[in-house]
Amino acid sequence: MVESSTSSANVFQAQSSAQKRALSYSNTIHQLFNSVFEQEMPADRIVGEYFRANKKHGSKDRRVIRESLFALFRWWGWLKKVHTSTEQDESWFAALAMVAELEQHNWDQFSEAWREFANQSNQYSIVSSTKTMPTVVDKCQYVQQSFTDIEFNPRDLLPIWFWDITDINAIDELALIEAMSSRPPIWGRAQKCTAQQLCAQLQSESIDASTSEFFSDTVNLGHKSINLNGIKAYLNGQLEIQDLGSQVIGQICAPLSDDNWWDTCSGAGGKSLQLRSLMLTQDDKGLGSITASDIRRKPLAELAKRAKRAGFKGISTSPWKDESLPVAAESFDGVLVDAPCSCTGTWRRNPDMRWLDDVSVVNDKQALQLDILSRSAKAVKLDGQLVYATCSLSPVENEQVVKQFLCLHPHFTLQQLSHPFTGRAATMLTVWPQDADTDGMFVAKMRRVS
Numbered sequence: 144m145v146e147s148s149t150s151s152a153n154v155f156q157a158q159s160s161a162q163k164r165a166l167s168y169s170n171t172i173h174q175l176f177n178s179v180f181e182q183e184m185p186a187d188r189i190v191g192e193y194f195r196a197n198k199k200h201g202s203k204d205r206r207v208i209r210e211s212l213f214a215l216f217r218w219w220g221w222l223k224k225v226h227t228s229t230e231q232d233e234s235w236f237a238a239l240a241m242v243a244e245l246e247q248h249n250w251d252q253f254s255e256a257w258r259e260f261a262n263q264s265n266q267y268s269i270v271s272s273t274k275t276m277p278t279v280v281d282k283c284q285y286v287q288q289s290f291t292d293i294e295f296n297p298r299d300l301l302p303i304w305f306w307d308i309t310d311i312n313a314i315d316e317l318a319l320i321e322a323m324s325s326r327p328p329i330w331g332r333a334q335k336c337t338a339q340q341l342c343a344q345l346q347s348e349s350i351d352a353s354t355s356e357f358f359s360d361t362v363n364l365g366h367k368s369i370n371l372n373g374i375k376a377y378l379n380g381q382l383e384i385q386d387l388g389s390q391v392i393g394q395i396c397a398p399l400s401d402d403n404w405w406d407t408c409s410g411a412g413g414k415s416l417q418l419r420s421l422m423l424t425q426d427d428k429g430l431g432s433i434t435a436s437d438i439r440r441k442p443l444a445e446l447a448k449r450a451k452r453a454g455f456k457g458i459s460t461s462p463w464k465d466e467s468l469p470v471a472a473e474s475f476d477g478v479l480v481d482a483p484c485s486c487t488g489t490w491r492r493n494p495d496m497r498w499l500d501d502v503s504v505v506n507d508k509q510a511l512q513l514d515i516l517s518r519s520a521k522a523v524k525l526d527g528q529l530v531y532a533t534c535s536l537s538p539v540e541n542e543q544v545v546k547q548f549l550c551l552h553p554h555f556t557l558q559q560l561s562h563p564f565t566g567r568a569a570t571m572l573t574v575w576p577q578d579a580d581t582d583g584m585f586v587a588k589m590r591r592v593s
């Protein structure tokens with residue numbers, strides 16, 4: 144049988160078995176790629192639903208489809224200049240072959256077939272043109288050589304509006320682009336055991352894991368996707384998945400073993416669990432407590448499950464029902480506000496979001512962030528701590544919110560912090576993705592002084 148493409152005016156005929164598979168992958172990737180834009184839904188969800196409905200794909204198929212799809216979004220800032228239609232035409236195949244080269248995917252037979260459908264020769268290769276690991280600048284030169292009449296720039300890899308809402312003087316721009324064009328590893332935390340013990344346990348289950356130089360409970364699980372429900376250490380609560388950037392927040396909170404903390408925007412409780420784990424590591428009697436709140440009930444139910452899996456007592460939930468405080472006023476040693484935000488700091492893991500969102504995701508939430516922070520602050524005891532965090536890389540959602548809060552609430556003062564990865568001292572910290580191969584985060588810590 145001759146496989147052919149399904150959505151093009153030009154019909155591409157595949158002869159060899161590699162070409163047939165390459166065309167079949169292309170059909171699926173094209174359908175998924177267009178669905179993300181048409182439905183404005185995260186690629187992760189679209190691809191998850193597709194694989195649940197289409198069980199025919201084996202693990203290799205899934206890997207080629209998934210990794211090519213995410214790579215298309217990672218490099219879309221350049222590829223959209225090459226592939227300007229929504230058809231599965233020659234330029235589409237050129238884009239597919241290009242991402243395989245940019246990400247050095249090891250499915251040469253398919254990228255070769257895509258190149259043939261694109262009517263391109265394999266004239267240039269990043270690998271042969273650079274001796275070490277190719278940088279984003281090498282990759283830009285490679286794309287430029289392949290399409291000489293189009294202009295490419297590393298900055299294109301993030302949307303234009305992003306450059307307007309971040310403090311580019313504060314960063315090494317190229318290092319940020321480099322980080323945003325690659326995937327961070329899967330980071331986790333050891334609970335109820337040391338990171339060394341957890342790594343040994345994971346290695347006994349044939350999972351590569353290593354500790355981190357930064358926090359004593361961190362484990363690095365590398366880049367391979369893992370089935371958590373097949374891992375004993377996960378099922379018995381010794382392993383929780385949490386990005387290392389996100390772990391900075393719990394470490395900055397630094398709860399004491401007998402503290403009472405309120406996690407006001409807990410979601411499914413990634414940070415509630417970390418806070419509790421940090422308390423129990425100091426004293427396993429577990430005198431302190433965590434109260435977790437969110438406006439959504441479902442994540443709170445998920446947190447309850449995760450706490451049970453970890454065997455953690457001392458975590459309770461109390462949803463926000465309206466504007467009034469769901470906890471007692473002035474009663475907490477610490478309050479963490481991990482506010483809803485644009486999530487620009489998580490674009491490494493969700494590269495599609497940078498093209499689905501627009502600048503309004505950054506500008507629209509400031510009033511809500513200030514409001515949640517102000518209401519939450521009422522629960523802080525005299526001398527207690529108030530921590531404001533986001534996974535945004537924009538001062539609009541970060542420094543500006545904290546400064547406005549302090550103007551309105553002069554009985555709180557900022558505390559001096561030390562950046563855990565760079566050692567830089569500051570009162571408001573942005574953890575850039577390039578600092579330690581993580582998601583991006585922001586954190587500020589205040590103390591109630593009167």
Ligand SMILES: C[S@@+](CC[C@H](N)C(=O)[O-])C[C@H]1O[C@@H](n2cnc3c(N)ncnc32)[C@H](O)[C@@H]1O
Pocket residue numbers: 407408409410411412413414415436437438439442463481482483484515534
């Ligand atoms: C950044 S996420 C929290 C992530 C979570 N802390 C974690 O570590 O996994 C922000 C959370 O704020 C919640 N949220 C949104 N609006 C809220 C509001 N007005 N009051 C309280 N929580 C809100 C969202 O439901 C979401 O779960």
